[in-house]
Amino acid sequence: MVDGLIAKSLNEALEALDNKEYQIVAGGTDMLIQNRSHSGMNIDYKKDVLYINLIDELDFIKVDEKNLYIGANTRLETILESKLVPQILRDVVIEMASPGIRHTATLAGNIGNASPAGDSLVVLYLLDCELEIKSLTKTRKVLLKDFITGVRKIALNKNELITKLIIPKINLTDCYFHKVGPRLSDAISKLSFACGYSVENSIIKDLRVAFGAVYVTVVRSREVEGKFIGQSVNDLKANLDDIINAYEPLIKPIDDQRSNRVYRKNVAINLLREFIENIKED
Amino acid sequence: MKDISKSINKVDNEEKISGSAEYIADIKMDGMLYAMTLRSSIVKGEIIKISYPKIPDNYYVIDHKDVQGKNIVKIIYDDMPIFTTKKISYLHEPIALVIGPEKEKIVEILDSIEIKYKEEEPQFEWEDSVVDFHFDKGEGERVFDHADKVISYDYETGYQEQAYIETQGFIGYQDGDKTTLIGSIQCPYYVKNALIQALDSEPENVRVIQSTVGGAFGGKEEFPSLIGCQLAVAVKKIKKPIQLIYEREEDMLVTTKRHPAKIHFDAAIKENKIKGIKAHVGIDGGATIGLSGVVLSRAMLACSGAYTIDNLDITGDVYKTNTVPNGAFRGFGAPQMMFAIEMFVEHIAKDLNIDPLEFRKSILAKQNDHTSTNGVYRDPILMPEMIEKAMKESDYLRKKKAYANPNIFKGIGMSFFFHGCGFTGSGEKKIIKARVRLRKHKNNKAEILIAAVDMGQGVKTTFRKLVANILEIDIENVIFNNPDTDYVPDSGPTVASRTMMIVGGLVARAAKEMKQRWREDEFVVEKQYKQPDYIKYDEENFIGDAYPAYSWGVNVVEVEVSKTTYQVKLVKTWSVYDGGKAIDEKVVLGQADGGLAQGVGYGYLEVMNHKQGKIQQKNMTDYIIPTAKDMPDMETYLYDNPYAFGPYGAKGVGELTLVGGAPAVAKAIENAINKRIYKIPVTPEYIMELINNAKN
Numbered sequence: 001m002v003d004g005l006i007a008k009s010l011n012e013a014l015e016a017l018d019n020k021e022y023q024i025v026a027g028g029t030d031m032l033i034q035n036r037s038h039s040g041m042n043i044d045y046k047k048d049v050l051y052i053n054l055i056d057e058l059d060f061i062k063v064d065e066k067n068l069y070i071g072a073n074t075r076l077e078t079i080l081e082s083k084l085v086p087q088i089l090r091d092v093v094i095e096m097a098s099p100g101i102r103h104t105a106t107l108a109g110n111i112g113n114a115s116p117a118g119d120s121l122v123v124l125y126l127l128d129c130e131l132e133i134k135s136l137t138k139t140r141k142v143l144l145k146d147f148i149t150g151v152r153k154i155a156l157n158k159n160e161l162i163t164k165l166i167i168p169k170i171n172l173t174d175c176y177f178h179k180v181g182p183r184l185s186d187a188i189s190k191l192s193f194a195c196g197y198s199v200e201n202s203i204i205k206d207l208r209v210a211f212g213a214v215y216v217t218v219v220r221s222r223e224v225e226g227k228f229i230g231q232s233v234n235d236l237k238a239n240l241d242d243i244i245n246a247y248e249p250l251i252k253p254i255d256d257q258r259s260n261r262v263y264r265k266n267v268a269i270n271l272l273r274e275f276i277e278n279i280k281e282d
Numbered sequence: 283m284k285d286i287s288k289s290i291n292k293v294d295n296e297e298k299i300s301g302s303a304e305y306i307a308d309i310k311m312d313g314m315l316y317a318m319t320l321r322s323s324i325v326k327g328e329i330i331k332i333s334y335p336k337i338p339d340n341y342y343v344i345d346h347k348d349v350q351g352k353n354i355v356k357i358i359y360d361d362m363p364i365f366t367t368k369k370i371s372y373l374h375e376p377i378a379l380v381i382g383p384e385k386e387k388i389v390e391i392l393d394s395i396e397i398k399y400k401e402e403e404p405q406f407e408w409e410d411s412v413v414d415f416h417f418d419k420g421e422g423e424r425v426f427d428h429a430d431k432v433i434s435y436d437y438e439t440g441y442q443e444q445a446y447i448e449t450q451g452f453i454g455y456q457d458g459d460k461t462t463l464i465g466s467i468q469c470p471y472y473v474k475n476a477l478i479q480a481l482d483s484e485p486e487n488v489r490v491i492q493s494t495v496g497g498a499f500g501g502k503e504e505f506p507s508l509i510g511c512q513l514a515v516a517v518k519k520i521k522k523p524i525q526l527i528y529e530r531e532e533d534m535l536v537t538t539k540r541h542p543a544k545i546h547f548d549a550a551i552k553e554n555k556i557k558g559i560k561a562h563v564g565i566d567g568g569a570t571i572g573l574s575g576v577v578l579s580r581a582m583l584a585c586s587g588a589y590t591i592d593n594l595d596i597t598g599d600v601y602k603t604n605t606v607p608n609g610a611f612r613g614f615g616a617p618q619m620m621f622a623i624e625m626f627v628e629h630i631a632k633d634l635n636i637d638p639l640e641f642r643k644s645i646l647a648k649q650n651d652h653t654s655t656n657g658v659y660r661d662p663i664l665m666p667e668m669i670e671k672a673m674k675e676s677d678y679l680r681k682k683k684a685y686a687n688p689n690i691f692k693g694i695g696m697s698f699f700f701h702g703c704g705f706t707g708s709g710e711k712k713i714i715k716a717r718v719r720l721r722k723h724k725n726n727k728a729e730i731l732i733a734a735v736d737m738g739q740g741v742k743t744t745f746r747k748l749v750a751n752i753l754e755i756d757i758e759n760v761i762f763n764n765p766d767t768d769y770v771p772d773s774g775p776t777v778a779s780r781t782m783m784i785v786g787g788l789v790a791r792a793a794k795e796m797k798q799r800w801r802e803d804e805f806v807v808e809k810q811y812k813q814p815d816y817i818k819y820d821e822e823n824f825i826g827d828a829y830p831a832y833s834w835g836v837n838v839v840e841v842e843v844s845k846t847t848y849q850v851k852l853v854k855t856w857s858v859y860d861g862g863k864a865i866d867e868k869v870v871l872g873q874a875d876g877g878l879a880q881g882v883g884y885g886y887l888e889v890m891n892h893k894q895g896k897i898q899q900k901n902m903t904d905y906i907i908p909t910a911k912d913m914p915d916m917e918t919y920l921y922d923n924p925y926a927f928g929p930y931g932a933k934g935v936g937e938l939t940l941v942g943g944a945p946a947v948a949k950a951i952e953n954a955i956n957k958r959i960y961k962i963p964v965t966p967e968y969i970m971e972l973i974n975n976a977k978n
Contacts, residue, residue, distance in 0.1 A: 037389070038318070038389065038529055039307070039527070039529065041385045041386060042386075178847075182889075183908060183909060184851075184912045185911040185912075186909055187906060188903060188904075190966075257899050258904060259967060260967055262970075263848075263967040266970055267846065267847050270845075270847065271846060274846050
């Protein structure tokens with residue numbers, strides 16, 4: 001039998017984590033499925049469980065001049081409804097979750113779950129999301145891309161908790177999220193794609209591309225992006241093959257029960273091509 | 283008199299919407315135990331030894347040694363053991379039930395059972411034919427001797443999962459010598475007859491009651507007999523109430539599915555006309571034969587689709603493989619064939635450079651034409667006007683022409699199809715021999731006593747309405763309880779689009795007699811099925827009228843295909859059906875929407891496959907059926923074309939609405955991408971392959 005603790009405050013949660021190892025559960029929409037058992041039986045948790053879903057102080061959306069801050073306990077539905085949240089993040093929420101899920105699931109939970117098919121991660125990578133992580137004695141910040149280290153692997157110490165997401169305010173001419181699911185709702189992505197750019201005087205000032213479900217973690221390469229930032233829109237479009245060739249080796253999808261690697265790779269490239277071809281010159 | 287088709291509220295709306303309907307999992311009995319199934323972890327081989335842990339008090343293991351009767355599930359073909367004795371022929375084959383009061387403990391016991399196997403090489407290729415059929419029409423193969431040319435293509439269809447909302451389940455209890463099962467089932471008497479054989483009990487000592495059924499689609503035709511026998515054996519031995527309900531994953535991994543099929547066609551062409559067709563139909567039966575032979579014959583009988591072809595040479599095989607047994611599913615062999623023949627005729631026309639629509643219309647079956655088995659389409663066929671209606675409403679011709687432009691990736695497709703109503707061949711006369719009873723109570727209420735099951739399709743509504751209309755009483759005064767074999771006669775299984783046409787026909791006859799005797803206090807009217815005399819069928823040689831009546835349909839589906847992701851978006855559908863006469867329009871429209879969703883889902887969305895005998899899509903996350911968002915606006919038009927022996931002229935509609943969906947959506951996609959389609963589901967992955975590699 002495992003123990004469960006329902007923390008009422010951040011401090012209580014951090015103290016508990018300092019004492020022993022817990023499985024942290026926020027909305028539970030992934031944890032309940034991963035630990036499901038037969039109907040009528042208890043949830044088959046393998047470790048003691050720390051529920052953080054009642055910690056109100058982690059339920060917020062705030063902004064300052066530089067950043068947007070989303071609490072670890074903020075529900076997807078709150079994010080969807082908030083005008084403070086960039087549209088692309090609200091778009092991903094509506095694509096990734098049905099109403100029932102939206103009212104209990106959290107972005108921090110999606111991050112902690114670190115699934116290669118996690119839709120929100122693609123957009124959070126694109127937005128350079130950073131995390132605030134706390135233990136009883138220490139607060140640290142880490143970039144999301146450094147936090148997720150593999151399939152369901154995260155760089156979180158046993159005594160730590162994700163407390164907030166920090167999303168820098170950026171100014172993009174356009175950005176969007178494209179989910180490629182097997183059907184129009186309630187489905188896990190075959191792959192997903194997010195992109196954005198800004199143009200000033202026909203020069204590419206910012207260029208961002210992120211792919212989901214085509215590798216163990218979200219694929220985003222600042223190195224590749226950097227090569228093309230500073231080019232004129234026309235040059236960029238003329239260099240479409242170079243862009244594709246630069247991303248091609250980074251996209252290494254798998255065959256599974258939902259799709260196959262050829263399709264995933266082909267469509268990822270098509271989405272990239274479509275994005276570049278549609279970039280407008282101001 | 284008012285038109286019976288005019289809709290009333292479905293009688294089960296309230297209990298289902300409010301949640302008060304009692305499904306099997308809602309039923310709790312005092313001292314009830316739970317049962318879970320011990321299953322093989324290998325695909326093929328033999329059990330050498332099973333080592334059980336110490337089984338605590340009040341926990342039980344029930345296996346083949348406990349079967350007092352015959353260790354075979356009575357289906358059509360006797361080859362499925364209730365529990366395996368030692369031979370394993372598919373992954374997760376049932377070995378025993380572990381039973382007790384706490385599920386946690388049962389799981390613990392299951393986890394600590396050790397089984398030693400001798401593994402053998404499994405068979406997944408379609409080589410081991412266990413049923414083979416052949417029939418000819420007209421000159422058969424000889425017509426190929428004087429053909430100008432022969433056009434040949436192969437078509438393939440995949441698994442389909444019924445995906446009923448409520449998984450398989452039963453509760454059983456023992457009362458003296460009597461074993462009773464309450465279950466989520468389509469065919470109370472199939473289960474009862476299977477139990478009699480398994481328990482070696484007298485018929486009066488076996489009782490089967492239907493609980494509210496949360497969907498079935500054929501999946502609860504024969505499969506419940508297997509787990510019903512397992513549970514009944516346990517109940518009779520342990521003499522305590524026991525519940526056996528499948529979890530979703532278990533249900534998807536081990537229950538019967540639609541047979542994957544491979545269909546090869548040759549057409550003998552002379553002067554740009556089809557003179558004859560030669561076909562071979564192969565279906566994957568899985569590890570046991572069960573109903574596969576009957577599924578194969580329905581597929582073969584549908585070989586000329588909605589057309590008349592004078593010369594046929596049709597062969598078919600059921601192949602045994604070491605995979606989960608396949609079985610009944612709405613359409614029962616017809617969806618596979620209807621896809622294949624609709625594509626084949628289209629592809630022949632394209633090869634001959636003839637407009638496919640004109641070509642297809644020119645060979646449509648007409649009244650008095652001969653069916654594939656030289657039976658006769660005796661009743662009027664309204665297809666020409668139904669097609670015209672579908673084309674007009676969908677603006678078919680204009681769109682078809684506009685979408686021929688290869689750059690716009692839009693498409694429209696139209697399927698023509700039929701479905702034979704009732705059991706194939708002489709089944710109704712020789713095997714089922716349906717009996718129905720109608721009881722007049724003292725309080726001027728009439729009670730319908732039949733074994734037909736309302737699994738959501740509306741039987742309770744339509745039957746009460748039917749009887750109320752004939753007796754000219756309020757529907758509130760017509761009683762129709764869930765079938766209980768202690769009270770209802772065997773009116774046959776709730777399958778094969780037979781319920782309203784056959785059982786309803788008998789009930790209507792009984793009601794007419796009751797109407798004349800209405801002044802009497804209390805009495806019972808019983809009716810038994812009589813085949814119309816003109817219906818003659820030679821089972822062995824496939825000659826004659828395979829069905830007493832046929833329902834007809836036209837589906838038009840419009841799609842858009844994404845050039846970037848190859849995803850298909852349904853834009854709109856238009857359907858026209860001739861189901862004889864709707865007993866309730868809304869109920870038929872319910873079948874129309876649900877059937878088409880399941881049919882197009884089969885055609886473009888629903889992927890299921892196995893890898894070394896293991897089903898890969900084992901939950902509703904990975905097995906993709908269309909949601910309300912995927913289904914577009916569906917327009918449906920119903921044509922009256924009364925059948926003399928159906929009540930008010932009703933024929934079958936339950937399966938008809940499914941069989942045309944796949945070819946319609948496949949043709950629409952073919953139109954959108956300008957590439958030929960040879961298999962379903964037409965997934966984005968397949969569309970990508972076609973766009974990148976295939977010739978036009």
